[in-house]
Amino acid sequence: MASATIGRKSIPNGRPKGDARSLKKKRDIDDVQKLQNAVSELVGDRLVVRKDGNAKTSQDIKAEIKNFADLPLSQTTAKGLEASHFKSLTDIQLKAVPRALKGRDILGAAKTGSGKTLSFLIPVLENLYRQKWTELDGLGALIISPTRELAIQIFEVLRKIGRYHTFSAGLVIGGRSLQEERERLGRMNILVCTPGRMLQHMDQTAAFEVDNLQMLVLDEADRIMDMGFQMSVDAIIEHLPKQRQTMLFSATQTKKVSDLARLSLRDPEYVAVDEGASSATPSTLQQHYVVTPLAEKLNTLYGFIKASLKSKIIVFFSSGKQVRFAYESFRHLQPGIPLLHLHGRQKQAARLDITSKFSASKNACIFATDVVARGLDFPAVDWVIQVDCPEDADTYIHRVGRTARYGRVGRAVMFLDPSEEEGMLKRLAHKKVPIEKINIREKKQQKVQNQLQNMCFQDPELKYLGQKAFVSYTRSLFVQKDKDIFDISKYNLEGYAASMGLPGAPKIKFQRGDDAKRLKNASRAALSSEEDSDREEEKPKKKDEVRTRYDRMFERRNQDVLSGHYSKMIAEDDGNGLETQADADEDDDFLSVKRVLPVDGNSSSEENEFDIAASGPAAKVIPGIGREPLVIDSNRMEKLLKSKKKLLKLKEKGQKVKFDDEGVPYEPNNVENEEDFRKRGSAQAQRARFLEEEAARVREADIEDKQLAKDKKRDKREKKRAREAAERDGVEDETPDLGEAGEDEDPMALLRSLPLDDDENEEAEERPAKRPRKWFEDESDEERETAKKNNSRVSGVADEPETLEDLEALAAGLLN
Structure with a gap:
């Protein structure tokens, strides 16, 4: 059957192209309407009376839902979920997704690894799809994450499940080019970001608008508050429109999160999973702790890694410097498993590379800080080891949440110092965290202290890393708020420094208390004697003891190894075969600066001249330097005179002077004091007096x-009349001969007889310049033009008329 042709193109089935578009548009509208009706039927409203007597509208899910296919989702979202192998819903998704699809604000709390990411990504895609959001509508959804790694993970999940949608999504985190983000920011419909960079764009990027924002999501909201982003989040919320849907998700809810929820959420639905459960952590997670002294933690960690070479391990430390030291030292020890390290001071490209390597590996060990503790999903993690005690129970829950995710089996071990055991167990019991104590077999322990000492002795960089790691760990203990757990006086810091291979514990400046007061109040002599006695008591000499180079390194106190070499260089022979210590400052007046200053006001007396380079016990007085005479009574005061900056501090403050165009100095106008101003009278009286003056x-x-102007005009008229009279009489001025002048004549008479500049200018103005002859004029025309000018000169008036006679003469000339 032949197809019908309309115009220049053949349309199959005899249907115009415009009709096909309109049918597709109508079909999309019908699909959206069906989804809207299905969502409204899925969730029903229910009136709930609170304990305080106030009524609240709650929502109940009517239908039984187990899989994503049972939800009223668009074809594009369902297709993306199926392609990403997401089939069944978790508990938090079952409670949060239907309510979020209806547009309610959500405050969600669930265990780590329960699938909170899909709980807000699916509503974001569906709500924008039902509103037919396009690139021209601007930003529709904003998702805020506390760390860059978590933001990248959320963005990757969004790309997977939203691959069939037409929305444009962007990732805005620190460590990338700000200019590139500015160019693309205005075209994004969904943004995944960190708080700092997003606030920077809101303040600095002019083309970035958030007026049409529909949804705001805060993932790991408690961590956002704890990391110091509270002010940034508050500022971001101030930029956003009030009419929007807001969702907050976290594994733990704190008071800061509840305060933020009251400010940014409107009548939210509190969605919590397993509130009445016996444990705050997954049931498939086996949790243990080991009581080990601080000085034995590195030995225990190394032995544990050597015993778990076929596992995937995450090791948590308190600071990034500890992570670096542990990574570098264990890398030299070669435990037999791939080692990685991750902390916040690394560049963004390195962090992405490390996270991808650890995710792809089957057997690896990564040393990390709490940057990894929130939300990151590393597949198949077997062990989570906490070498340093977490700051609170919530941090512990998030750390161990990196394993036993989505119902899998996982194990966690925490190393506790004896001083930390009682307080930490109380905090975990309050949070319903079950944990058991285990003991380490002595056969499995391996001592690495001697090897670390050898490496620190041979490698100064590793020793420097160890010192920085010790200081950062000690500071982290000092700033902890919970002093029931972290009491810095109960830790064996000397043993910890020795276990890291350091020759001694570095000095900590922030320690305060009785020791600081004693050092401040005691005299230097007493302190030096106490230190000497302490050294003798601490280090008794043994005759039969063999001292190695490591022992000498630990006992070394004076690190200034060049002092002896310098002393030999400046030593001189006194002529008797004995070497004397010469003064390094005396170079036989080579480039020595000697300033001679007057003493006691007698600058002319040579006896009272004072040489700065000379020194003597007698006191000398130098006036004129400051407000009071300067007394030189010590070598220190003599050195003061050599410094120009120090002398300027003693002098009075000088007056500011300016120079005009001719180079004449003058004092600028200074602002008068208010008291001096009021002494001279009121402001109105001073104003009237100033106006009168x-x-x-x-x-x-x-x-x-006026008098000067009259004199100039009179002189001008007299000169003009004299000149006209001379022209009428035909008399020419004779230049007087200076040589014929007598003795009685005035020698300046010749200069006075010369014409002035004004006369020359007037003659130049009266003398017309000869006009060049045009190509069409002949000599007769030129003569006629000259005659006309001469007649006009006779009839014209050279000067402005001032009297009645001048006006009559001007009128007569014009009539002629």
Whole structure:
């Protein structure tokens, strides 16, 4: 059957192209309407009366839902979930997704690894799809994450399940080019970001608008508050429109999160999973702790890694410097498992590379800080080891949440110092965290202290890393709020420094208390004697003991190894075969600066001249330097005179002077003090007095100016009349001969007889310049033009008429 042709193109089935578009548009509208009806039927409203007597509208799910296919989702979202192998819903997804699809604000709390990411990504895609959001509508959804790694993970999940949608999504985190983000920011419909970078764009990027924002999501909201982003989040919320849907998700809910929820959520639905459960952690997670002294933690960690070479391990430390030291030292020890390290000071590209390597590996060990503790999903993690005690129970829950995710089996071990055991167990019991104590077999322990000492002795960089790690760990203990767990006086810091291979514990500046007071109040002599006695008591000499180079390194106190070499260089022979210590500052007046200053005001007396380079016991007085005479009574005061900066501090403050165009100095106008101003009278009286003085001065100046102008005009007229009379009489001025002048004649008469500049200018103005002849004129035309000018000169008036006679002469000339 032949197809019908319309115009220049053949349309199959005889249907115009415009009709196909309209049918597709109508079909999309019908699909959206069906989804809207299905969502409204899925969730029903129910009136709930609170304990305080206030009523609240709650929502109940009517239908029984187990899989994503049972939800009223669009074809594009369902297809993306199926392609990403997401089939069944978790508990938090079952409670949060239907309510979020209806547009309610959500405050969600669930265990780690329970699938909170899909709980807000599916509503984001569906709500924008039902509103037919396009690129021209601007930003529709904003998802805020506390760390870059978690933001990247959320963005990757969004790309997977939203691969069939037409929305544009962007990732805005620190460590990337700000200019590139600015160019693409205005075209994004969904943004996954960190708080700091997003606030920077809101303040600095002019083309970035959030007026049409529909949804705001805060993932790991408690961590956002704890990391110091509370002010940034508050500022971001101030930029956003009030009419929006807001969702907050976290594994633990704190008071800061509840305060933020009251400010940013409107009548939220509190969605919590397993509130009445006996444990705050997954039931498939086996949790243990080991009581080990601080000095034995590295030995225990190394032995544990050597015993678990076929596992995937995450090791948590308190600071990034500890992570670096542990990674570098264990890498030299070669335990037999791939080692990685991750902390917040690394660049963004390195962090992404490390996370991808650890995710792809089957057997590996990564040393990390709490940057990894929130939300990151590393597949198949077998062990989570906490070498340093977490700051609170919530941090512990998030750390162990990196394993036993989505119902899998996982194990966690925490190393506790004897001083930390009682307080930490109380905090975990309060949070319903079951944990058991285990003991380590002595056969499995391996001592690495001697090897670390050898490496620190041979490698100064590793020793430097160890010192920085010790200081950072000690500071982290000092700043902890919970002093029932972290009491810095109960830790064996000397043993911990020795276990890291350091020759001694570095000095900690922030320690306060009785020791600081004693050091401040005691004299230097007493302290030096106490230190000497302490050294003798601490280090008794043994005759039969063999001292190695490591022992000498630990006993070394004076690190200034070049002092002896310097002393030999500046030593001199006194002529008797004995070496004497020469003064390094005396170079036989080579480039020595000697300033001679007057003493006691007698600058002319040579006996009272004072040489700075010379020194003597007698006190000398130098006036004129400061407000009071300067007394030189010590070598220290003599050195003061050699410094120009120190002498300027003793002098009085000088007056500011400016120079005009001719180079004449003058004092600028300084602002008068208010007290001095009020002493001279009120402001109105001073104003009236100033106006009177200025008016009188102006009148005098006006009289002088008028008289000067009259004198100039009179001189000008007299010169003109004299010149005209000379022209009529035909008499020419004869230049007087200076040589014929007698003794009685005035020698300046010749200069006075010369014409002035004004006369020359007037003659130049009266003398017309000869006009060049045009190409069409002949000599007769030129003569006629000259005659006309001469006649006009006779009839014209050279000067402005001032009297009646001048006006009559001007009129007669014009009539002629």
